[in-house]
Structures are given as C-alpha cells and as structure tokens.
Amino acid sequence: MGLAALAAIPLAAILPLPDFWITQLNYIGLYSLTCLGLVLLTGIAGLTSFGQAAFVGIGAYTTGWLTVNLGWSPWLTLPVGLAITAASALVLALVTLRMSGHYLPLATIAWGLSLYYLMGNLDALGKYDGILGLKSLSLFGADLGQGRGFFLLTWSLVAVMAVALLHLLDSRAGRAMRSLKSGALMAESVGISTFRYKVLIFVIAALLACLAGWLLAHFQRTVNPTAFGLKMGIEYLFMTVVGGVGHVWGAIAGAALTRLLEDQLQVLLPRLIGTSGSYEVIVFGIALVLMLKYQPDGLWDFVERRLPRPPRRNDWADAAALAAQPRPAAGDPVLEVHQLRKEFGGLVAVNDVGFQVRAAEIVGLIGPNGAGKTTTFHMISGVLPHTSGTVRFRGRPIGHLPSRQIARLGLARTFQHVKMIPDMTVLENAALGAHARGGKGVLAAMARLDRAEERTLFREAQRQLERVGMGSHLHELAGNLAMGQQRLLEIARALCADPALLLLDEPAAGLRHQEKRALAQVLRQLQAEGMTILLVEHDMDLVMEVCDRLVVMEFGTLLMEGTPREVRQSPAVRAAYLGTEH
Missing domain, CATH: 3.40.50.300 (P-loop containing nucleotide triphosphate hydrolases)
Structure with a gap:
C-alpha cells in the first residue's frame, strides 16, 4: 500500500493542481526526508535526538555559501555538504552515543543550540539575515524552479530513500539495527557491535537531513538560521511520532499531516478565537498528548495493523549452506x-x-x-x-x-x-x-x-x-x-x-x-x-x-x-x- 501510494504521488505533477498545493507537497517531501532519518534513529534504534534540524542547516549553509561566494554548481556542493555532515555526525556520535537515558537528548539539544547560534553570529554566513541570492536547481539545462520540476526531483529522492530504508530493514544489517531497542546484551551475544550500528544509524539520519537542507536552500533561494533551530528539531520529531516513529511510511504520513494541519490551523484558529497568535502550537501539544496516550505507535501503525501481513516468500530452499567451523573431537x-x-x-x-x-x-x-x-x-x-x-x-x-x-x-x-x-x-x-x-x-x-x-x-x-x-x-x-x-x-x-x-x-x-x-x-x-x-x-x-x-x-x-x-x-x-x- 505504501509503495503504491508513493508511486502515485508524482502524478500530481501532471494534474491541474494549483501552485499552492504543489508548494505544500514540496515542503512535505523536504520534511519527509528528515523524518525518514528519525524513523531509523528513534523508531528503530530507540535514540532520541532533537538535533536533526542542525544537520539540515549544515546542508543548506554549505550549498548556500559555496554557490553564492565561490560560484559553484549546486550539484557539486551536495557531496561537500554530505562529507561535512558525515564528519560532524561521526564526531558527535562518538561523543554522545555512549550516553544513555536523558543524557543523549540533552546532548543533541545542546548541539542544535550551539550550531544555531554559530550560524547566527558568523559574518561569513550573514549572521541572522543569512545568505541571500541562491539560484534554483537546474537539471540538463532545465530550471527546476519551485514548482513541478522541483516536485519531481524531491519526491523521486523521497521514494528512493524510503525504498532504500525498507530494503535496509529487511536485511542482516537491518535485523541488527532492530535489535538495538531490546538492549545491548542480546545483540552483543550474537556478535553485533551495538555501538558501531548506533553510529551508522546516527550518520545515515544526519545525511538524510543534509540532503533535505540542500534541497530546501535551493527551493527557498535563501538560507537563515530560523529554519534550523531547536524549534524545528522538535517539530521534526513531532512529525515522526505522529506518523509512526517505527514505520518508514509513518515519516511521510506524519510530515503530510503536520504540514497540512499547521497551515489550516493558522487560518482557522484566529477566526474562531478572534485574535491572532501561534495557537496551533497549543493544538499540536494537546494532539501529541492524546496520541501518546491512545495511539503511541502513531497513525501508520493503526493502518498497518489492519492490513494483511503476507508471509515471506520461501526462496531459500536451494540456497548454499553456510560454512561451518570444525567441531572438537568428543572428549576434547x-x-x-x-x-x-x-x-x-x-x-x-x-x-x-x-x-x-x-x-x-x-x-x-x-x-x-x-x-x-x-x-x-x-x-x-x-x-x-x-x-x-x-x-x-x-x-x-x-x-x-x-x-x-x-x-x-x-x-x-x-x-x-x-x-x-x-x-x-x-x-x-x-x-x-x-x-x-x-x-x-x-x-x-x-x-x-x-x-x-x-x-x-x-x-x-x-x-x-x-x-x-x-x-x-x-x-x-x-x-x-x-x-x-x-x-x-x-x-x-x-x-x-x-x-x-x-x-x-x-x-x-x-x-x-x-x-x-x-x-x-x-x-x-x-x-x-x-x-x-x-x-x-x-x-x-x-x-x-x-x-x-x-x-x-x-x-x-x-x-x-x-x-x-x-x-x-x-x-x-x-x-x-x-x-x-x-
């Protein structure tokens, strides 16, 4: 069901949808990329992070600075941004993932705040005004702009990443990752290096956030710290939890629901209350409490439990046998x-x-x-x-x-x-x-x-x-x-x-x-x-x-x-x- 729905989304590019809805779908796709990383990090590995928005910022600021100041092609800035993100995520993971309990979330909050204020105070990055004048992405000479062309690129990347994560979770490495939430004792007893897999997951989630930041920078054509602070880090986690933090499709469902509801509530609530303000935050807070109480595994879990679970196709009957180690002789x-x-x-x-x-x-x-x-x-x-x-x-x-x-x-x-x-x-x-x-x-x-x-x-x-x-x-x-x-x-x-x-x-x-x-x-x-x-x-x-x-x-x-x-x-x-x- 999830694959079929995702395959149908690009059809929106040829449908006569208003530009407003194409823009909304673009934002949903950008948020989904970051939330996919949080599914792996929080839903699968059980590691709570509020710092994913900071990695979005690294991807956005890297391409912003290189394209505006050095005239680089945006496509050349992507591997640079990914490399910087991987290095910073690796250092952060080596330091923080040895922590447990509430120390890890606190460490990621500190990381997010540090990077936010660093971005906002460096002259080279434009301080709080940010970097202006970015160009939109172009592919084979065609300007992707902010509409249907960008939509096709974004959702193609979302589809590729979602399918790649599904493949990963259905594998030897994926089973090792899924064992992390049950504690290190059992996983280590079967030869799994739990710390190594935690670091891998942390870096993968950071790279997905960096990719979203690279796209966001060229979609908005401007970069400033506002989109990469602690508030957005909390919102990304909120989207993932609402959609279903343990489900790949939950990341997309949560991003879509949160974006659409936030936009509608910003219009409806001032009319109902008679005054303007960020009342949607209150509604989301109440909704999250109710969700955690009555549907703690998210909306997608509600859908998945009502779908038939087909048994795995048995295609290993003629597979080669695993090599066995020599047995000790009786009495040795x-x-x-x-x-x-x-x-x-x-x-x-x-x-x-x-x-x-x-x-x-x-x-x-x-x-x-x-x-x-x-x-x-x-x-x-x-x-x-x-x-x-x-x-x-x-x-x-x-x-x-x-x-x-x-x-x-x-x-x-x-x-x-x-x-x-x-x-x-x-x-x-x-x-x-x-x-x-x-x-x-x-x-x-x-x-x-x-x-x-x-x-x-x-x-x-x-x-x-x-x-x-x-x-x-x-x-x-x-x-x-x-x-x-x-x-x-x-x-x-x-x-x-x-x-x-x-x-x-x-x-x-x-x-x-x-x-x-x-x-x-x-x-x-x-x-x-x-x-x-x-x-x-x-x-x-x-x-x-x-x-x-x-x-x-x-x-x-x-x-x-x-x-x-x-x-x-x-x-x-x-x-x-x-x-x-x-």
Missing part, C-alpha cells in the same frame, strides 16, 4: 575455567571457581539462589569482566574479550529472561543468531545486493528452527509465542551461530511440565548430534535427567563436582539446598 576440552573470581567492591560473588567442560557432554552448573551461577555464566560469556583467574575456550584465553568477540569464536548463549524481538517473525529472530556468519553491510542492503547471502541465512534459520521443533512457526510474530516456544526460539537462535559450546541460562524457567519434557528431548537430541552444553538450571528433575556431570556452587565457591548420582547422594549438597538440623 572445550571450556576450562581456572580460579575464576569476581569481586563487587568488598563482596566476593565468585570465589576461585574452576571446572572443565568437554566436547559432546552436558554439564549442569547448579546451586541455591545467590550461589554465583549467573555471575559465573556472565564472566564466561564476556558480559562481566573477571577480577582474576582464567577462562579458556578451545585452548584460547577469552577472559579479556567482549561478548560479541567471544560469540564469533563459537560460544553462544540464551538468557534467564527471554530476549527476542517481539515484532519480528520467528524466522527473522532466529536468523539474527547467524549475524556473525554473514558479511553484507548497509550499502549492499540498501541496493539489494545482499539477496544471495540473505537466502543462506534464512536457510540456516529454518534448519535450526526445525531442529528444535519450531519449523511450523516460521512466519509467526515472536511476541505471540508461548513461553516454551520462546525458549526453543532462543535455543534455535543460538544454534544459528554454529557454536562449539552452548550456554543455557535457566531454559526451563516458567515452563509447564509438557514443555519441560519437550526441552529435555531437544537437549538430548543436540547432545546426540555432538553439541556441547553448559546448563544453569534450578529444575533438579531436568538437570538430573539430561546432565552428564554437575558442578555445584554455594555462596560463590565450588562445593563439589560429580555425576548426577554422586551429587544426589552428597550430604553437603543436601545441606546446601535443604539446610542442616541442629
């Missing part, structure tokens, strides 16, 4: 933990724990609540740094590596509290686990040059889902699954990484009896296929049934290690779980 040491220690200030959470996991065996890490099992898990997988000791994976020290690098070596994990992307399908969630096994980036995705690799990733995702009994749920939204199915989805996602060692953090938590039986069957099947598993679990029935050896912890120390039978018969273990009688 896969994980070696020696004198592992973790201190939080004066608290010793894990006290010189050591154990070994060999290939093709299932080892259970058990103990009462507070024994230090999850902390040990986090140190093995790179989520937490250890205070002292060593962790070796297949003979290689990994204690100093971040979790994404450990994941790329062949160590995959699940989580105590299920972590998945609810609005992605089961197939897409599983394919996220194979991220480190692909290599196509953002530009290849936008240009649709990644289709062969995508087919191999989906083939692997389907294979692993079928391996754990989830083959009939490929195209369901992950958020609609029952808890047991979500646990199996997490295991399938981990298996897509082609791990030599699988870490399962309380996989039976919250499962019903039949779901636990299905989980036990999956674990035995994986072991029979040569998978090595380290399991943290409180369900003793499951642990005793599937584990070859058990490592028992109490108060951060190693209590004992042995077979399930030896552990079951140990007085020390019974005392740890049940207490002793005085």
